[in-house]
Amino acid sequence: MVLVDSVTRAGESVIAHRRSPEPVGDGAVAAPRTPPGRASTRSRTGTPRLAKFHVPEILFGPGSLSEAAHAAVRLGARRPMLVTDPGLCAAGWPTQLCAHLAEAGLRATVWDGVTPNPKDHEIAAGHVVYREQGCDVIVALGGGSVIDAAKGIALLAGNGGRITDYEGVDRMALPIPPMVMVPSTSGTGADVSQFCIVTDTARNTKITILGRALVPDMSIVDPHLLTTMPDWLNAATGLDALTHGIEAYVSRAHNPLTDHHALQAIALVGEHLERTMDHPSEEAARTCMAQAALEAGLAFTNAILGAAHAMSHQVGGLLDLPHGVINGVLLPHVIRFNAEPDPHRFVPIAQALGLPGRIAPDSTAGAAEAAEWAAEEVRRIADELGVPKGLGEIGVTEADVPVLSTMTLADACLSTNPREADQADIEALFRTAL
Numbered sequence: 429m430v431l432v433d434s435v436t437r438a439g440e441s442v443i444a445h446r447r448s449p450e451p452v453g454d455g456a457v458a459a460p461r462t463p464p465g466r467a468s469t470r471s472r473t474g475t476p477r478l479a480k481f482h483v484p485e486i487l488f489g490p491g492s493l494s495e496a497a498h499a500a501v502r503l504g505a506r507r508p509m510l511v512t513d514p515g516l517c518a519a520g521w522p523t524q525l526c527a528h529l530a531e532a533g534l535r536a537t538v539w540d541g542v543t544p545n546p547k548d549h550e551i552a553a554g555h556v557v558y559r560e561q562g563c564d565v566i567v568a569l570g571g572g573s574v575i576d577a578a579k580g581i582a583l584l585a586g587n588g589g590r591i592t593d594y595e596g597v598d599r600m601a602l603p604i605p606p607m608v609m610v611p612s613t614s615g616t617g618a619d620v621s622q623f624c625i626v627t628d629t630a631r632n633t634k635i636t637i638l639g640r641a642l643v644p645d646m647s648i649v650d651p652h653l654l655t656t657m658p659d660w661l662n663a664a665t666g667l668d669a670l671t672h673g674i675e676a677y678v679s680r681a682h683n684p685l686t687d688h689h690a691l692q693a694i695a696l697v698g699e700h701l702e703r704t705m706d707h708p709s710e711e712a713a714r715t716c717m718a719q720a721a722l723e724a725g726l727a728f729t730n731a732i733l734g735a736a737h738a739m740s741h742q743v744g745g746l747l748d749l750p751h752g753v754i755n756g757v758l759l760p761h762v763i764r765f766n767a768e769p770d771p772h773r774f775v776p777i778a779q780a781l782g783l784p785g786r787i788a789p790d791s792t793a794g795a796a797e798a799a800e801w802a803a804e805e806v807r808r809i810a811d812e813l814g815v816p817k818g819l820g821e822i823g824v825t826e827a828d829v830p831v832l833s834t835m836t837l838a839d840a841c842l843s844t845n846p847r848e849a850d851q852a853d854i855e856a857l858f859r860t861a862l
């Protein structure tokens with residue numbers, strides 16, 4: 429059994445899980461399948477399971493942005509650095525936050541040099557500003573790209589070097605500055621996660637940096653901020669949240685604590701994402717999507733992810749496309765691939781998405797039908813949101829498949845995919861998704 433390692437150190441856990449001969453669903457931290465998907469805190473032998481759950485302090489609710497300044501003060505800020513992007517500046521939220529910081533006696537250094545899929549050189553430039561201005565606390569207001577860039581700056585502030593030096597798990601040795609994260613999209617989960625995803629511009633890929641130190645000190649989730657998202661970003665980040673929930677639920681590193689949040693996130697996205705597209709100013713649906721993104725983040729930062737993300741990172745690094753859109757294309761294919769040898773974990777996922785009727789708990793045929801229904805439902809949602817049918821429509825070619833597949837095999841997220849996948853499997857998945 430690999431109980432403690434699997435929940436204490438993500439990197440060790442994923443290796444341990446990959447080496448485990450135990451079938452998925454019966455692993456050390458996985459729950460028995462009776463009833464489907466309802467994990468218990470005891471193993472089949474009655475031994476209490478161990479589960480560790482990383483989480484920042486969270487403040488959730490409309491209007492909570494005003495608390496960000498107090499959070500910074502509590503964390504010792506004298507000269508906070510506010511990381512954001514030009515789109516958010518145009519929407520006015522950083523100005524509002526700076527006013528709150530000023531009320532608390534803090535003058536922020538505002539830096540908005542981040543682009544989508546944040547680049548290694550942008551993080552280096554932000555770090556120069558952090559040091560030159562003598563900053564001491566990082567406050568990020570933005571989507572996943574802004575928050576990942578802020579984490580990268582914090583990492584360099586504490587540890588030096590280049591951001592690409594830290595690819596992998598727990599590669600940073602020294603403490604990093606306190607971080608307050610204010611997400612402006614409903615999907616990435618970066619505000620609660622131990623992930624930092626950065627584009628390595630030398631290799632045209634996205635690298636995954638993973639570590640407990642990257643879990644922010646505070647996440648402030650204000651659904652009001654979601655109302656200024658463009659529709660395409662709402663769609664993309666909502667699909668990202670759905671992918672986080674589904675991949676976390678079937679991950680080899682899932683546990684009873686992550687299962688609850690994963691299923692709740694899946695259900696909330698299934699019920700509310702399309703409504704936010706049709707009624708963008710409706711606060712109730714926005715608040716539900718903010719909760720979905722938060723719970724998906726809580727699930728995946730602890731359970732890690734799977735093949736859809738491992739593949740998506742490579743496509744995103746190659747073509748600088750919205751991460752959630754790529755996930756939306758890939759996810760139905762990855763569901764089918766993962767469900768083929770054992771579809772049972774996909775029954776609760778299908779039910780969370782609204783599968784009509786009942787599935788007998790031990791029916792493999794029924795579970796397979798449920799998994800296929802879930803794959804089709806994800807594709808239906810993607811269609812409703814205007815997501816392309818295949819990767820070919822967004823610029824991936826057959827010639828890209830071998831190198832994308834090779835790089836996928838090196839992505840940390842693949843290690844927790846419930847089904848082993850080799851080069852041929854990943855190439856076949858990419859070709860199916862073209």
Ligand SMILES: [Fe+2]
Binds near residue numbers: 672737751
């Ligand atoms: Fe994601």
